[in-house]
Amino acid sequence: MGAIAQYFQALQEHLARVQEAQQVALGQAAESIAEAIAQGGAVWTTGSGHSALLAQEVFYRAGGLMLVNFLPIPGTLLHQRPAPLTSQLEKLPGLAERVLRGSAAKAGDVIIVISTSGRNAVPVEAALVAREMGLTVIALTSSCYQGTPSRHPSRQTLAQAAHLVVDTMVPVGDAALTLPGLAVPTAPLSGAVGAALLQALLAGAVECLLARGVEPPVFISGNVPGGPEHNQRLLAQYADRLHYL
Numbered sequence: 729m730g731a732i733a734q735y736f737q738a739l740q741e742h743l744a745r746v747q748e749a750q751q752v753a754l755g756q757a758a759e760s761i762a763e764a765i766a767q768g769g770a771v772w773t774t775g776s777g778h779s780a781l782l783a784q785e786v787f788y789r790a791g792g793l794m795l796v797n798f799l800p801i802p803g804t805l806l807h808q809r810p811a812p813l814t815s816q817l818e819k820l821p822g823l824a825e826r827v828l829r830g831s832a833a834k835a836g837d838v839i840i841v842i843s844t845s846g847r848n849a850v851p852v853e854a855a856l857v858a859r860e861m862g863l864t865v866i867a868l869t870s871s872c873y874q875g876t877p878s879r880h881p882s883r884q885t886l887a888q889a890a891h892l893v894v895d896t897m898v899p900v901g902d903a904a905l906t907l908p909g910l911a912v913p914t915a916p917l918s919g920a921v922g923a924a925l926l927q928a929l930l931a932g933a934v935e936c937l938l939a940r941g942v943e944p945p946v947f948i949s950g951n952v953p954g955g956p957e958h959n960q961r962l963l964a965q966y967a968d969r970l971h972y973l
Contacts, residue, residue: 734905742897742917746924756892757929758932759936761936764838769837769969770797771793771796772796772837772838775851776801776843779843779922780800780842782919782922783799788947791949799831804823819850821849839865843886844869845876856882869893870896870898871897874887894925
C-alpha cells in the first residue's frame, strides 16, 4: 500500500475512533452553543499557528453558522514573517488576554479555543481569561499530550482551563505515517480531524437550535440563486452579534 492510501486509511480509522469516543462531548458542546445563541449570544473561535486555520475553517463560509466570529491573535497567524516567530509568540503570556479584553466578546458567549497540544501560553490564557469574562469555553485539543508540561504560568493545560473538552485524540507529534527511508513520522492528522470535529459540532448546534424552535442563521453560497439575498437579510438581522462586519 502506497503512502497516499495509507494516509486515507489512517485518517478514516482515526475519524471512526473519534466519532465513537466523542459523541457525548460533542453533544454537550453543541447544546452549550445552542443555548448561548438562543439567549442572544455569539460564538468565537481562536487558535494560533495551524490551530488558527481551524478556527477560520468554520468562519464566514457557505453552509456555516453565521454567528461564528474568528478572534485572531496578532503575530500567531501563519502569514506572519518570519514564520518561526509564530511559534515563539504563542508561548508568550499576556498576549491572549490583551486581545480578548479588547474584543467584543462578552458574558454569555461561547468560545472554542483550539490547540492540539493544549500546552502553549496563548490558548491556555485565552481559555482562562474567557472564563473570567463569563464565556463558556470549549477546548478542541488532544488528550495524547496529557503529562506534557504547560507553558502557561498557571501550569494549567487547555483541557484543564476549559468548561468542555472535545478530544481530537491526535497522537503526540501529529503524524500518521512512518515511511521506509524517512527517520521521522510524517502526514499530520490534526487539520483534517479538527475540521471534521468542528463541522460536526456546529451541525449539532444547528440541530439543537431547530429543536428549540429557533431558526439558525446559516450562510448560503453566494454562487447559488438567492444566496446573496438570503445572506444579506440575515447579516442585517444579526448585525449586533457579527463582529466581522
